[in-house]
Amino acid sequence: MSANVETMFSVRETPWHGLGRIVMEAPASREALELAGLDWQVESRNIYSGTGAMIPGYRANVRSTDDAVLGVVSDRYRIVQNEEAFQFTDDLLGEGVTYETAGSLQGGKKVWMLAKLPEKYIIAGDEVTPYLVFFNSHDGSSGVKVAMTPVRVVCQNTLNLALGTAKRIWTARHTENVLLRVQDARETLQLANSYMGELGKGIHELTTIKLSDRKVQEFINEFFPVAEDLTDGQRKNNLRLQEDLKARYYNAPDLEWVGKNGWRFVNAVSDFATHADPIRKTRNYNENLFLRTAEGNPMIDKAYKMVLAAA
Numbered sequence: 001m002s003a004n005v006e007t008m009f010s011v012r013e014t015p016w017h018g019l020g021r022i023v024m025e026a027p028a029s030r031e032a033l034e035l036a037g038l039d040w041q042v043e044s045r046n047i048y049s050g051t052g053a054m055i056p057g058y059r060a061n062v063r064s065t066d067d068a069v070l071g072v073v074s075d076r077y078r079i080v081q082n083e084e085a086f087q088f089t090d091d092l093l094g095e096g097v098t099y100e101t102a103g104s105l106q107g108g109k110k111v112w113m114l115a116k117l118p119e120k121y122i123i124a125g126d127e128v129t130p131y132l133v134f135f136n137s138h139d140g141s142s143g144v145k146v147a148m149t150p151v152r153v154v155c156q157n158t159l160n161l162a163l164g165t166a167k168r169i170w171t172a173r174h175t176e177n178v179l180l181r182v183q184d185a186r187e188t189l190q191l192a193n194s195y196m197g198e199l200g201k202g203i204h205e206l207t208t209i210k211l212s213d214r215k216v217q218e219f220i221n222e223f224f225p226v227a228e229d230l231t232d233g234q235r236k237n238n239l240r241l242q243e244d245l246k247a248r249y250y251n252a253p254d255l256e257w258v259g260k261n262g263w264r265f266v267n268a269v270s271d272f273a274t275h276a277d278p279i280r281k282t283r284n285y286n287e288n289l290f291l292r293t294a295e296g297n298p299m300i301d302k303a304y305k306m307v308l309a310a311a
Helices: 003-008 029-035 087-093 178-207 213-223 232-250 262-275 285-295 298-309
Strands: 042-048 054-063 069-074 098-105 110-116 121-123 126-137 144-152 169-172
Touching: 029 087, 029 098, 029 110, 087 098, 087 110, 087 178, 098 285, 121 178, 126 178, 144 178, 144 285, 169 178, 178 262, 178 298, 213 232, 213 262, 213 298, 232 262, 262 285, 262 298
Parallel strands: none
Antiparallel strands: 042 054, 054 069, 098 110, 110 126, 121 126, 126 144, 144 169
């Protein structure tokens, strides 16, 4: 194995590494938000034109601590404070769920909390740890969302495939009613366990789909085409990306025992999507990677569909 390939697999970190703050010691969501510096309020304020006239129908969501504008929303929009949004997660703690990390994205427009489920799953011979990511949005883009994020422990690759038989992302209610909160927590655990069960079936199916080297190259070409209508620079970049993905398919130490099948290819694509360095790394790259990880990475979903279509 070349030095470059060894380096490729030497350091493995979760997609949220370096984002947010560790809150494992928090006994409840309120303390977790305080530890992460997210215990601020969002205020609804009027919006004015350059001439001083109030603009009807819209309000600005503003962070109380520094007057940062988090979003412009309809005047019918109801603010859900962070503490309110994550209250229902406290009812998960009695079931063995533990808080791990909390933080904000996009300057506070999205606030998130990550929790680890107590169960450990063995899927296709690998340990897979399920995480839940809870999002609250202040820019009007969404309400409170819960996203499944399973991680293959040996390589820290995420495996939140878009399964047709189980939800990967769902919404939670904004309520202070304790009984409804408990019900929301139970539904969250049920949906999470259902997803993990279906994920195991989906990955098992992938292991039964054999792939020739030629088919793998066809898949890689579809991701990174080297067509005549591309510029020399684009072709050069895509060839580099092709070689990167091929190395993850053929040379990954954690895939040595896996046959040339759909599971190997999807895991290689997940490894690429989760860990590969981009050609140009933007300032918000890590935040965007985390969002793609939690909400579903289109590249991984595409690989999954490609393999199923080849069966």
